[in-house]
Amino acid sequence: xxxxxxxxxxxxxxxxxxxxxxxxxxxxxxxxxxxxxxxxxxxxxxxxxxxxxxxxxxxxxxxxxxxxxxxxxxxxxxxxxxxxxxxxxxxxxxxxxxxxxxxxxxxxxxxxxxxxxxxxxxxxxxxxxxxxxxxxxxxxxxxxxxxxxxxxxxxxxxxxxxxxxxxxxxxxxxxxxxxxxxxxxxxxxxxxxxxxxxxxxxxxxxxxxxxxxxxxxxxxxxxxxxxxxxxxxxxxxx
Amino acid sequence: xxxxxxxxxxxxxxxxxxxxxxxxxxxxxxxxxxxxxxxxxxxxxxxxxxxxxxxxxxxxxxxxxxxxxxxxxxxxxxxxxxxxxxxxxxxxxxxxxxxxxxxxxxxxxxxxxxxxxxxxxxxxxxxxxxxxxxxxxxxxxxxxxxxxxxxxxxxxxxxxxxxxxxxxxxxxxxxxxxxxxxxxxxxxxxxxxxxxxxxxxxxxxxxxxxxxxxxxxxxxxxxxxxxxxxxxxxxxxx
Numbered sequence: 001x002x003x004x005x006x007x008x009x010x011x012x013x014x015x016x017x018x019x020x021x022x023x024x025x026x027x028x029x030x031x032x033x034x035x036x037x038x039x040x041x042x043x044x045x046x047x048x049x050x051x052x053x054x055x056x057x058x059x060x061x062x063x064x065x066x067x068x069x070x071x072x073x074x075x076x077x078x079x080x081x082x083x084x085x086x087x088x089x090x091x092x093x094x095x096x097x098x099x100x101x102x103x104x105x106x107x108x109x110x111x112x113x114x115x116x117x118x119x120x121x122x123x124x125x126x127x128x129x130x131x132x133x134x135x136x137x138x139x140x141x142x143x144x145x146x147x148x149x150x151x152x153x154x155x156x157x158x159x160x161x162x163x164x165x166x167x168x169x170x171x172x173x174x175x176x177x178x179x180x181x182x183x184x185x186x187x188x189x190x191x192x193x194x195x196x197x198x199x200x201x202x203x204x205x206x207x208x209x210x211x212x213x214x215x216x217x218x219x220x221x222x223x224x225x226x227x228x229x230x231x232x233x234x235x236x237x238x
Numbered sequence: 239x240x241x242x243x244x245x246x247x248x249x250x251x252x253x254x255x256x257x258x259x260x261x262x263x264x265x266x267x268x269x270x271x272x273x274x275x276x277x278x279x280x281x282x283x284x285x286x287x288x289x290x291x292x293x294x295x296x297x298x299x300x301x302x303x304x305x306x307x308x309x310x311x312x313x314x315x316x317x318x319x320x321x322x323x324x325x326x327x328x329x330x331x332x333x334x335x336x337x338x339x340x341x342x343x344x345x346x347x348x349x350x351x352x353x354x355x356x357x358x359x360x361x362x363x364x365x366x367x368x369x370x371x372x373x374x375x376x377x378x379x380x381x382x383x384x385x386x387x388x389x390x391x392x393x394x395x396x397x398x399x400x401x402x403x404x405x406x407x408x409x410x411x412x413x414x415x416x417x418x419x420x421x422x423x424x425x426x427x428x429x430x431x432x433x434x435x436x437x438x439x440x441x442x443x444x445x446x447x448x449x450x451x452x453x454x455x456x457x458x459x460x461x462x463x464x465x466x467x468x469x470x471x472x473x474x475x476x
Contacts, residue, residue: 037285040298044282047275053326053333057308060278064302070295088291095291 020080025139027198028131029073030087032146034094035124036073040066042102043152046117051110055159062152069146076142097192098124101184107177111160115174115234116181118156119227121148123185126226127192127203130219134202157233164235175236182227182238186220193219258318263377265436266369267311268325270384272332273362274311278304280340281390284355289348293397300390307384314380335430336362339422345415349398353412353472354419356394357465359386361423364464365430365441368457372440395471402473413474420465420476427461428454 043063050056077087101120107113125148132143164171193200193216197207205215228238281301288294315325339358345351363386370381402409431438431454435445443453466476 041286048279053330092291
């Protein structure tokens, strides 16, 4: 990872330690905030489509837990002197990009819906981890605490794996669907890193310098490998 | 309120105090559980439609807080020996009835959406209060704790009232829309009380006896009066 410190744009109104890279924290924290809000909305919608009560309650609860880190993120944003309106604007724009997966894929049934959420959640959590790894100090600590705990993946695997194992036709269809969805998810990740130099720097891409394309490819490669591992948990080929 | 004790159907497998009316607790707690889940889904969906970030965060948070009483309700259901599958079935059926408002009304914009949620939430919270008032002892205490705290109403009034006061055309449209929505909401309340004798008894209706129709009309009258009070808070006529 390269240090993002060289791109710092110190805010005029701060009393934060001088080593905080305000521009990088703005990007990363806005991405995390948008991610929590979009994950909340998607899981709540999944919950509303659940075919039975226990699944509905479980997914509703995981959705609610996605909101828990919001306040801590916002407090830190305030503490390091980021302009609240600027932060809100950035968050709102990220929200738009992050919902592209949902707009571009329409699940045909409950199983496709679960697979879509599992994949989108997974790829996005991996991207967040990469971004957060580029933050140092207090900002890095708070951001790491805000990352998803992986309980959704366990829940989805427990719901899906038994049906996948008894229905070869469904299994083939979901494997195909998974490739479709991950294409969209990686597209979103790639667009984010292309359009937001601060994010790209946080994941270690030497923006505008030799090796930038290779570094981006390497990030996407890691996201793809993690995706394949997740699909194996479902007994599906990526 | 009449005591519902005469309709008790003691469960075979309980160690709960003999004065718990298992049938009444099943109905009331399933209604509350379904209500929390439906309110969560509706508010999460509203949040996803919010035109700006602060509204989205605020509504998402209120949605999440609607789930908080679920565990306490379920614990009590277990403690008094209600069959879990029976309880889940009942909850699932109530969920269907409660979402009828959403299925029958399609808001044309954000304001109509907010008004729909405000009215539906309000009428349903009033109905819940009526039902819970019929429960005694520990069951009554737990059920009362699970009731909504009214923070949604304050939030919606703060969002809506300024725009209503500056836009007479919107105000006329929302007053009309409010009458449409409350018709559906009262229809749901009425269907619930007609179809579920236990609920009807809990709100004090002498089911199958003289005066039942008058008692039902009186409940609906109270719900209507509370609705009118809520509309006045928005500066709208009911």
